[in-house]
Amino acid sequence: MAHPGYGKRSAPDQQPRSGHDFMLLPLRERSIAGFIDHLPDGAAMDVKGLARQLPLYGQQAVGSALKALSVAGHLRRVRCLVSGAGGQVRWVFRTFWSRTARDNEWWAHLVGAEREQSAIAGPVGVEPSVVEPSAVEPVVVRPVTPVVPRQRAQEPAPPASDGRSPAYAALARLGRVDARLALSAADCAVLEPLAAEWFARGVDADYLVRALAAGLPAQVDSPVGFVRRRLTDKIPPHPPAVPQPPAAGAPVRLVMMECTKCGAPGRAEALPDGLCRPCRLPGDEEPLADLPAERDVRTYVAGLRDLLKAP
Template structure:
């Protein structure tokens, strides 16, 4: 018996940085009826997973659960290690990444990504029953709050205008405004406010150095990444999908990312149509903790989709 593997979870508050709060509707969600914490929690986990589990368990509901925030807020493990630990905790039964229907915007539905957390490891049957009950619950009123606060919390995530900015100079006794475009100022404004797609691509190298892209690479791939955002995903989802299951080395990051942007493009989710009588409206999808692919809860085992559970079927 290895004694160190049975020790209590290490102290998880060793960082001086305050852990960030997720956007409204996102982040950590503790499952109900949690037992009180004690020093033996997570004792059977390996050291790295034990530390990350202790840290996550101490976070309040609504805390950011993306890999970058977790790696930045605790000092022992970087983003690759945190990502691996989260996948292991999903397999162990402590968490599930879930996409929940939160509202509609125009002709598209709006989804938010949550991480449900259990201090006690749960089996697949428990998680399926819990998520089925969660899907039947009335939808929380978070969409309006999220829309009202997103601009204040992440101003750089606002999309870049597709057309050049135009100022108007009112003329005395003239009803028509006179357009006065300024190409230089327009270029500077666009350069100072990159699109969410460009930012997500630029941060890939920080999530995993094997996918480091140049500014020119990000600009060339920006439209492909923007299509992902147009289909309702966020930067965290795109990053997980592009960095999951990387080979030991990536010789050409640009070509590799371009291929994954094309091959893993998620389906477009139209606005929910009136359901036929007796047809349940699907409001919840589990995300694979390895590749981020969404699906029905019953299609997952240990938080993994079938391709990630069995990458080389006989």
């Protein structure tokens, strides 16, 4: 078992092992792919960990090989936000490995299925063999207190003492607030359903009376018609749904794919071949230093001697 870091996760629906696996890959990639394929789930898949296990290749060679294996469709790296103790969540980095080469659509479907499975699963525990301390970012989740709109009633208004509804009582108050809006008992009964719709949208009697009595014209010829028009035209919107804070100990889950080379997170559609745009550009590998050709060795040595003789 390798040291922790980017724990290996075997992808589903792989073909059985055979002697022809990875035959289309170059020698270095084929050797590293065969080593990774025999690692157990949870083993380290980070560059440093693999380089320690492979004495023939250094970290740069292992990193280039992992990039080539990602382009060939054998691996994808993801980061998962899992819940921990004490109300904290942290990122866990994993590498999905497939012996069978897959295309970008297949990997995108796998990451989407992993995200949906995490959304319906129970609390996700952090695996000690997968998490690398240096690759974990603690995030503290603080409960957010919802802001209740001022016009939203905390509890349904109690019915009037005479058995009338709060909407009827508010309409009856209009004539006492302003004589131009004096309504009869029959008018209040007719307008009661319209006023009740205001209460259903979270307002109270004071809000309703202020909205109907504000900005009155100098003369109101028909109070019942005027109030009916205002009840229809100035009806408030439905109150927005207040997001509920997560309960204490509730798991927070998020699955994101990341670039195999630089680790930049993103959607699966934005990371074809498991690489971000800068890492897909050609020429990102450092070229080897120019060495003299075999036929120029004598000229090269003669030049060095001349430099040594120079004062």
